[in-house]
Amino acid sequence: MNKQNVRGVAVIACLLLLAPLAVWAGGSREGSATKPVSISFYYPVGVAGPLATIIGGYVTHFNNTHPSIHVKAVFAGSYTESYSKVLAAIRGGDAPDSAILLSQNLNDLLQQNAIIPLDSFINADPKAVNMSDFFPAFLLNAKENGHIWSLPYQRSTPVMFYNKDAFTKAGLDPNKPPTTWSEVISDGQKLTVRDSSGNVTQWGVEIPSSGGVDTWLLEALTIEAGGLLYNANDSCCTIYLNDPPAKAALTYLRDLGTKYKVSPPGPVNWGTAANDFAAGKVAMLYHSTGSLAYIRHNAKFQWGTAFLPKDKRFGVPTGGGDLYLFKGTPSARQKAAWQFTLWMTSTNQLARWSIDSGYVAPRISSWETPLMKQYVEKYPQALTARDQLKYAHAELPVRNIIEVKRQIVTAMQAVLTSNQSIDSIVAPAQARIDQILKQ
Amino acid sequence: MRKRQIVRVGVLFLAPTLVFLLAFTYWPLLSSIWNSLQLWDLSHPKPRWIGFGNYTQQFADPTFQRVLLNTAIYVVIATPISIGFGLVSALAVNGSSRLRIAARALIFHPVLLPTVAIAAIWLFLLDPVSGPLPQILSHVLRSTPNPLGHPGSALVTVALVGVYKNTGLYMLFFLAGLQAIHPDIIDATRIDGASGWRRFRFVTWPLLGPVAFYVAVTATLDSLRNVDHIFVLTQGGPANGTNVFLYQIYLEGFEFWNTGQASALTVVFVAILLLLAMLVLPRLERGIHYEA
Numbered sequence: 001m002n003k004q005n006v007r008g009v010a011v012i013a014c015l016l017l018l019a020p021l022a023v024w025a026g027g028s029r030e031g032s033a034t035k036p037v038s039i040s041f042y043y044p045v046g047v048a049g050p051l052a053t054i055i056g057g058y059v060t061h062f063n064n065t066h067p068s069i070h071v072k073a074v075f076a077g078s079y080t081e082s083y084s085k086v087l088a089a090i091r092g093g094d095a096p097d098s099a100i101l102l103s104q105n106l107n108d109l110l111q112q113n114a115i116i117p118l119d120s121f122i123n124a125d126p127k128a129v130n131m132s133d134f135f136p137a138f139l140l141n142a143k144e145n146g147h148i149w150s151l152p153y154q155r156s157t158p159v160m161f162y163n164k165d166a167f168t169k170a171g172l173d174p175n176k177p178p179t180t181w182s183e184v185i186s187d188g189q190k191l192t193v194r195d196s197s198g199n200v201t202q203w204g205v206e207i208p209s210s211g212g213v214d215t216w217l218l219e220a221l222t223i224e225a226g227g228l229l230y231n232a233n234d235s236c237c238t239i240y241l242n243d244p245p246a247k248a249a250l251t252y253l254r255d256l257g258t259k260y261k262v263s264p265p266g267p268v269n270w271g272t273a274a275n276d277f278a279a280g281k282v283a284m285l286y287h288s289t290g291s292l293a294y295i296r297h298n299a300k301f302q303w304g305t306a307f308l309p310k311d312k313r314f315g316v317p318t319g320g321g322d323l324y325l326f327k328g329t330p331s332a333r334q335k336a337a338w339q340f341t342l343w344m345t346s347t348n349q350l351a352r353w354s355i356d357s358g359y360v361a362p363r364i365s366s367w368e369t370p371l372m373k374q375y376v377e378k379y380p381q382a383l384t385a386r387d388q389l390k391y392a393h394a395e396l397p398v399r400n401i402i403e404v405k406r407q408i409v410t411a412m413q414a415v416l417t418s419n420q421s422i423d424s425i426v427a428p429a430q431a432r433i434d435q436i437l438k439q
Numbered sequence: 440m441r442k443r444q445i446v447r448v449g450v451l452f453l454a455p456t457l458v459f460l461l462a463f464t465y466w467p468l469l470s471s472i473w474n475s476l477q478l479w480d481l482s483h484p485k486p487r488w489i490g491f492g493n494y495t496q497q498f499a500d501p502t503f504q505r506v507l508l509n510t511a512i513y514v515v516i517a518t519p520i521s522i523g524f525g526l527v528s529a530l531a532v533n534g535s536s537r538l539r540i541a542a543r544a545l546i547f548h549p550v551l552l553p554t555v556a557i558a559a560i561w562l563f564l565l566d567p568v569s570g571p572l573p574q575i576l577s578h579v580l581r582s583t584p585n586p587l588g589h590p591g592s593a594l595v596t597v598a599l600v601g602v603y604k605n606t607g608l609y610m611l612f613f614l615a616g617l618q619a620i621h622p623d624i625i626d627a628t629r630i631d632g633a634s635g636w637r638r639f640r641f642v643t644w645p646l647l648g649p650v651a652f653y654v655a656v657t658a659t660l661d662s663l664r665n666v667d668h669i670f671v672l673t674q675g676g677p678a679n680g681t682n683v684f685l686y687q688i689y690l691e692g693f694e695f696w697n698t699g700q701a702s703a704l705t706v707v708f709v710a711i712l713l714l715l716a717m718l719v720l721p722r723l724e725r726g727i728h729y730e731a
Contacts, residue, residue, distance in 0.1 A: 084693045108481055199577045203568060210676050264567050266588030267677045276568040400481055403695035413677035417589050439482045 036070040037336040039097035039329075043075060044082035044321065054356045062343055069336045079321065080402060083108075086326075090114050095326040097337040100153055103141035103322045107236045107399035110144060115324050117147035121338045128342055135386075137318050138362040140394035144235070150322035151345045152362035154353065156290045157316040157385045157392055158220055160309065164302035166191055166202065166283040177284070177306040181224070181252060184284070184309050188262030191283035204262030205284040206277070207253060208270040209416060214409040215396060216319055217286050220308050221249030223315030223393055229408075235397040237437045241408060242423075242430035248311070250415045250422050257416065267413050288319060289385035292358030296379065305384040307391070316388055317395035320359060360385045400436050407433050468709065474702035481696045493703035502679060503687070503704075509594055510663070510684040516598040517605075517662040522654055524602065525609025526647075530639070532610070533617045543614070547607035554604055558671035561600050562587075565672075590680020593673055597681050600668050605661050609654045616650030617643070656719070663712070684708055 041059065045051045052075045059073040076082035079102050086099050090112065101109070109115045122129055131139070131148070138152040164174035170190040178184045188204025195201050207217050215229070222229045227245020231238035240246060257265040270287075277285040278298035286308060295303065308316055323341045325334060343349060347365045351372040354361035366372055367386065376382055398404055411429035415422055475493055477486035497503045528546050532539040549557060567573045567585035577583040586596040620643065628638045644651075666685045669675060675682030675690070682690075688708065692701030 080694055084696075087696060088693070111481060112484060197578075197581065199581075199583055206568070211674060264583075264585065264588075266567075266585050268568075269562070269566070269587070272562060272566040272569070275563070276566065279569045281569045400695065403697070406690065406694070409676065410678050417677050417680075439480070 036068050037332055038070045038072060039333050039337045039340065040072050040074060041337075041340065042082055042086055042096045042099035042101075043073065044077060044079045044100060045075070051357055054353075058344070058349070058353070062340060066339070066343070069339060071340055083402070086114075087112065090326070090328075093328075095328045097329050097333050098323060098325050098341060100321040100323055102401075103138075103150065103152070103155070103318070103320065104395050104397055104401055105324075106141060106144055106149055107397055108401055109324065110149070111399055114326060115149055116327050116334065117149055118151065118325065118338075119147050122148065129345070133347075133363045133365050135360075135362055135364065135389050137389045137392035138360075140318065140392075141397055142322055150324045151341055153321055153323045153345060153350075154290070154357065154359045155318055155320040155322075155362045156288045156359050157318055157388050158217055158286055158308060159289045159384050159388065160306045161277055161285045161287060161291075161295060162304055162306060163277070163280065163283045163299075164304055166280070166301075170283075174302065174304070177304060178309050179307070180309050181311045185256070185260050185262060188256070188284065189260065192262050200264075202280065203264055203276075203282040205256060205286070206263060206268045206273050206282045207256065207286045208268045208273045209253065209412055210267035210409070211269040211271050214270070215405045215412070216288075216317060218246070218249055218253070218408065218412055219317040219393075219396055220286070220315065221252060221311075222246045223317065224308065224311045224313060225249050225252075226312035228393060230396055230398055232394070235394070236399050239398060239404060239408075239430070239433045239437065241411065241433060242426045247422050247426060250412060250426070252311070253412070254415050254422070265416075267416050288358075289382075290320065290357060290359045292379075292382060293356065294358070296358075303381070305381040307384065307388050314388075314391040316392050318389075318392050319395050354382070358382070360389070398437060403436055404433055407436070471702045471705045471709075474698055475706045477699045477702075479697075479699040486699070489699070493699045494707070497700060497703055497707075502682070505679050506682050506684055506687045509680070509682055512594060513598050513601075513683055514659060514662040516595060517601045518655075518658045520599070521602040521606045521661075522609055522651075522658050524606040525654065525658075526613050526651075528606070528610045529613030529617055533614060543610070546610055549604050550607040550611075552604075554665065554667035555671055557604055558600065558668035561603075561668070562672055565596065587673055588677065590676075590678050593677060593681045597669055597672055598662075600672065601662065601665050604665070604668065605658065609658060612650055612654050612657075613647065616647045620646050659715070659719075660712075 043052075043055055045055075056073055056075075059071050063070055074085075074096070076085045076099075082099065083101050083105055086096060086101060089095055095114065122131060129151075134152055138155045139148070142148055142150045142152065160177060162177045167174040167177075167187075170187075170193075172187055172190060178187045184205055191202065191204040192200060193202040207221075209217065219229050222240075222245045225245040225248040227240065227243060227248075229240055229246055231240065256263040273282075273285060274287055274291045274294055275298075276282045277287070278295055278300075280299075280301060289305070292305070307314055323344060325337050325341065329337075345363070347363055348369060348371070350361040350363050351366040351369045353359065354366065355371065355375045361367060361372065367376070396405065407429050411425050414420070414425045418425070474486070476488060476490055478489040478492065479486035528542075532543045532546070564570050564572045565586050567583055567588060573583045573585065584592075587593045624642060624646070625638065628642050633642070664685060666683060666689070669681055669683065669686050673681040675686050684704070685708070688701055688704045691697045691704060
């Protein structure tokens with residue numbers, strides 16, 4: 001090869017490597033012509049089932065019926081991953097136009113100055129959305145500093161799924177699930193089945209504590225024990241882990257496995273728990289109502305849903321995701337994103353989504369649609385989560401939410417995997433959390 | 440060609456690689472060092488100089504001490520076992536019978552599967568309530584084990600899933616090494632009457648030296664770097680029992696958004712890797728015969 005050829009090859013090699021960049025640069029320039037307003041929409045999937053495909057279908061339908069707007073749906077993984085991707089995009093100066101994130105991400109998003117309040121949109125066209133049509137419990141996490149920052153979309157409460165066939169077999173009334181903590185233990189003992197060699201073939205109850213929305217059920221137990229894991233008057237910055245209600249909740253959780261032996265010892269994984277229930281390996285399951293569709297499709301037995309049993313009172317946190325709109329994009333795109341948000345949270349669309357996923361439709365009017373009425377008639381189990389809303393509290397709202405939750409989960413798992421006293425585990429965790437929230 | 444021209448052409452050839460190395464390795468490393476000296480997290484969105492504060496805070500943190508210990512245990516379990524399995528299976532399937540080729544494919548296939556998929560499968564296999572593995576073991580142990588349910592057993596379990604994933608790759612390296620040994624040498628030892636073990640100990644193993652060296656370095660790095668399965672199986676739990684260095688960096692960096700802290704951890708991690716390389720490489724190479 002002579003030197004010209006060598007140089008030529010090197011140049012071509014460089015060009016080939018850079019070619020994708022050129023295509024990418026060219027591609028992004030093309031979009032800004034007179035074409036429809038293009039907006040991005042990040043969304044997570046938080047429960048079992050093919051929900052990403054379903055959301056993709058909604059977005060396609062929206063794009064087909066709204067020629068002036070083009071929504072680019074970006075499946076962003078779990079809730080935590082979606083939140084990370086959104087924050088990374090914001091830091092990189094490329095905020096998304098809209099996203100579904102946890103309703104409990106609000107205080108962090110506010111601190112990052114990342115989102116826009118929705119009041120002006122809501123007030124500009126009062127006919128477009130009637131805020132009193134949303135269940136008040138689902139708006140608890142959406143309000144801060146006198147503004148509304150998000151619209152509820154895929155919302156839930158935890159419910160108790162129970163296997164009616166197993167109840168009958170154990171001599172229990174299949175229409176009377178336990179309503180108190182002590183009934184969970186006594187029913188659980190009847191429902192825990194051991195084979196001749198003493199191995200458990202069916203557990204009484206599972207309350208997941210790892211691998212998903214980890215602190216959620218501890219929040220529920222703490223409310224039931226008469227307390228709250230945070231200070232409702234200082235929603236950003238106070239956690240009550242080292243307080244009697246939280247410690248009562250942790251004691252109950254530990255005792256179910258080690259003292260009463262009605263639950264598998266150690267942490268139960270959120271992801272596999274719904275499968276355990278559908279496989280008939282556990283008779284009672286605390287899980288998101290969002291897993292209703294999965295259980296509906298996979299359980300081969302009669303099953304029901306019930307309120308989470310009470311200790312001192314009934315109670316659950318709400319959970320799930322809201323739609324947020326982001327700062328730093330041109331107003332034409334913000335308006336388009338608002339149009340999309342309105343469509344996604346419309347009465348019919350929320351009814352559709354509730355049926356497809358198992359989430360609680362957050363609008364009261366959605367429950368009056370023929371579609372929903374028909375569904376509820378067939379699956380009255382879907383009503384439990386809605387009716388439970390009257391006992392619902394905001395879910396853990398503090399800032400630095402992911403780091404705080406990690407500290408709580410680590411303490412909870414230490415309680416479930418060691419013999420140390422609960423005080424000796426919880427006190428240092430509380431100190432660390434105070435430090436995180438104080439900084 | 441004149442010398443200057445050779446240099447120019449050389450630079451041109453290197454350019455594509457250099458661009459990527461600069462953009463994705465050297466620049467991020469330098470900015471990590473810079474960021475590790477800043478107070479930069481969700482509560483402090485604008486970075487502020489704090490010197491070595493992130494380092495002193497991390498070293499005092501019991502979580503970080505736990506993470507260091509977990510990482511060391513993980514490497515000590517996963518590295519020798521995966522190398523050992525790789526070597527033994529390479530010796531066992533070296534040859535061209537159909538059975539051996541089939542066995543090779545069986546041992547190698549986890550390398551081809553995405554780690555996340557492997558971990559998701561193991562999550563269900565290991566589930567203490569509906570998973571088959573604990574059910575089978577319960578007949579032997581008289582109680583149903585929950586391998587991922589306790590900090591100690593969970594760390595061993597995730598290390599073994601790592602072994603399952605990687606050992607096929609090391610087998611392939613050893614296999615290539617074995618097939619590069621000239622048959623005449625083995626025949627000669629046979630004529631000299633060397634037993635199977637002595638043949639391996641004094642002929643095959645020394646000739647595998649360069650490969651074994653390469654595999655040892657790769658396996659150690661893999662044990663330090665592979666965390667995908669931990670994401671799926673345990674998220675570092677229970678109670679931080681399986682939280683290893685790289686996972687903690689991910690948590691600090693991309694879940695908690697403590698960018699300063701995460702950068703400090705990254706710098707420490709890179710320093711440990713460099714130190715390992717400086718300590719291990721010259722020592723390992725000394726006993727190796729590159730000429731076969």
